[in-house]
Amino acid sequence: MKVLVISASPRADGNSHLLAEAALDGARAAGHDVAHVFLDDYVERLFGNCRTCRLADGRCSLDDRYEDLLLNRMLPADGIIFAMPLYFYGMPGRLKTVFDRLFCYISNSAPQQARVMDGITGKKVGVLISSEENYVGATAGVVAQFQEATRYLHQELVGVVVGNGNVRGEIARDPSDPVGRARELGARLFDIRVTDYRLDTVRPNAVWECPAVN
Template identity: 60%
Template sequence: MRVLVLKASPRRDGNSALLADAAAAGAREAGHEVTVRHLDDAVEGMLRDCRTCRRADGSCGIDDGYERLLLDDLVPADALVLATPLYWYGMSARLKSAVDRLFCFMSEGYPGSGTVLAGLPGKRVGVLIACEESYRGATLGLQAQFQELTRYLRQDLVGVVVGIGNSRGDVRLDPGNPLGAAADLGRRLFDARVTDYRFDTPRDNAVWSSAD
């Protein structure tokens, strides 16, 4: 399976990057094809008003590498791993811009919107957050945002790993072993059980199938 790991921190050797590398290693260990990208290399502009900056042919008028990243890496991927530091109790600005700009390419005005709309659902998604605070509530708002984003796009949020650290490499010292958890998340991207029951969802009483 194809896995895209997106590093959303401007600090390329920071704690969220270490978490991303661990998840990528886990996914490769499981036999998957893994691509790692830095959002800094592709996303330079923020979302604007498409009515004023979309070109006559319907293409996006923001001239950076976002469209290539979206069409060449993100849409074809079977799973996404999003790694971000916690900035002001939310995701990094670069990752927020990447999410916001999906709108331009999902819109009818974009000539390739059919490809984008068909390629976004069904993906398995893992989230990695580097956070200075050990207070559990610090990342809950961001986790909830990822939950709603994946539900809106009909994707499965497989898991969230939070590593505590601020200075470069701090997550290595986190006694909760977030690097190990990130690697495990990468290994289990396509095996982890994801459920989101409604009252009328057909289901067995047994959560896990028996060994035999």
């Protein structure tokens, strides 16, 4: 399987980068084809007004590498892991822009609509968050945002790892072992079962398949 890890921080020696590297190690050890990108290499422009900035043929006119990221990196991946520092209790601006600018490619007037809508769905998604604060509410907002975004895109959010640290690299000292949990998430990305029941969901009595009892 193809795993793409997207780092939302430009720091190659920061705490979220340690989590990203651990997830890459885990996915690689599990035999997956892995790739790692930094958003600042691809995303420079904010979402604009499609009514005024689309090209005559309907394509997006924003002149950075977002389209390369989306079409050639994100769409071919079977699973995507987002690694991010917590910025003001939310996701970094470049990462929010990744989701905002999807509109340019999935609206009815987008020439790549069918390709993008077919390729963006069905993915396994993991999230790695480094945060200076450790109370649960600090990351609740951004986790909820990922839950809704992945649900809208018909993806599965299979795991969120939160680690605490401020000084570069100190997330490795977090006693909850976020680095180890990030590595495990990378390794088990396609094995984690996600359930989202409704009133009429047909489901077995047991959560996990049990061996037959003689």
